[in-house]
Amino acid sequence: MKKLALDSKLVHADRKINKPQFGAVHEATNNSVLFEFEDVQDLVDVFQGKKAGHVYSRSSSSSAVSLQNVLNELDGGVGAVVFATGMAAISATFLSLLRCGDHIVVSQYLFGNTRSFMATIEGFGISVSYVDVTDINKVQEACKANTKMIFCETIANPVTQVSDLQGIGDWCESHNILFALDNTMTPSVLLDAKAIKASLLLTSLTKYIGGHGNVLGGVLVDTGLFNWAKYDNIDSNYRVEDEQQWGLTQIKKRGLRDMGATLAPQSAHLVSIGLETLTMRLRKICANAQALAKYLSTHKGVDAVYYPGLQRHPQHVRAKELFKRGFGGVLSVELSAEIEPHAFLNALSLVISATHLGDTRTLALPAASTIFFENGAQERKKMGISDALIRISVGIEDIEDILADFDQAFALLLIDRV
Ligand code: PLP
DSSP states (O other): OOOOOHHHHHHHHHHHHHOOGGGOSSOOOOOOSBOOOSSHHHHHHHHTTSSOOOSBTTTOOHHHHHHHHHHHHHHTOSEEEEESSHHHHHHHHHHHHOOTTOEEEEETTOOHHHHHHHHHHHTTTOEEEEEOTTOHHHHHHHOOTTEEEEEEESBOTTTOOBOOHHHHHHHHHHHTOEEEEEOTTSTTTTOOTTTTTOSEEEEEIIIIITOSSSOOOEEEEEOSOSOGGGOTTSOGGGOOSOGGGHHHHHIIIIIIIITOOOOOHHHHHHHHHHHTTHHHHHHHHHHHHHHHHHHHHTOTTEEEEEOTTSTTSTTHHHHHHHOTTOOOSEEEEEEOTTSOHHHHHHHOSSSEEOSOOSOSSOEEEESTTTTTSTTHHHHHHHHTOOTTEEEEEOOSSOHHHHHHHHHHHHHHHHHHHO
């Protein structure tokens, strides 16, 4: 595609790259599971990867491939694979690329379900070290001769610790370790993932990219920076032709075709519509989150606010270097001891009590008793999640209305106390 800046790509990439029929500006949603071939030799050739095409929509469909092309273009990668959910993208990638006896280093601040998945793979003989990824020394100390991968989130959910992405990227590059990065909190618009040398980007499409709470999806983008020729877990079947495609081929075959968490064509279409307004939404979301964090940080009803855009955040300087267009839409708060968190959430009327993030609407929930409940008290302590922590995912409403909702909730509870 002719060089376009990111925001222009968001609205033109589908049309320019995929060239839909009849001058359509969106690739059509094609629901066919099977594909007819007039000459059976063509069917055989597509099966064997000698020709491009689709044979069965669990492995690929034009709708999924079109979305993949666009998402890959945004991150400047060498290819992408979409999945039914963000968790499917993560689990399929790990299960395709790792083997019993491998070691990986992961963030001790992982999202609850991802953390739970790590326990699953530990059961399959993959050893996992959980470290403070804000500190490159801790990451380096944890690496061993059999370390295959380092995995973290850009900004941790919910306490917003910012990983030392540049340090990890440099270390992985010099030690030939895969750097897999969950970029759900800061998709393309906010982070230049190639600049910090990430190898694989794993992003939940359900969050900011889809953006409207109406579709689940996940994507893996290969940035092309990792040397697959030096990765001994690639099966000989997939060590063919372009080396840059080896990892993706194995993930497409083992992670998508064999495990089967395929993104449905209608879902691919919904994600691609959401994607068009990603920058606009994120601009508003980041501005609203910054304003809400500022308001909360000076409120007498609040003990602590966690948001990388606040100067007092421990990794604020790093966050400023990494995220040039804003610090994302998630912040967390601990209310002062007198305010009961459930009563506060119930008192909010515009803000919705719900588990989700990256939506157009502002959402909040108590993190310890919901998403991170299963992790247990000890694990939560390491993650910095107190029992009183409330996670807020800021939406695109007018900031006056968001602040007014918090104001009235504080006022209600403070009056109740008198
Ligand atoms: N990664 C992060 C950081 C998340 O917050 C989530 C979901 O909340 C996921 C991955 C999983 O995404 P999905 O819900 O699409 O499976």
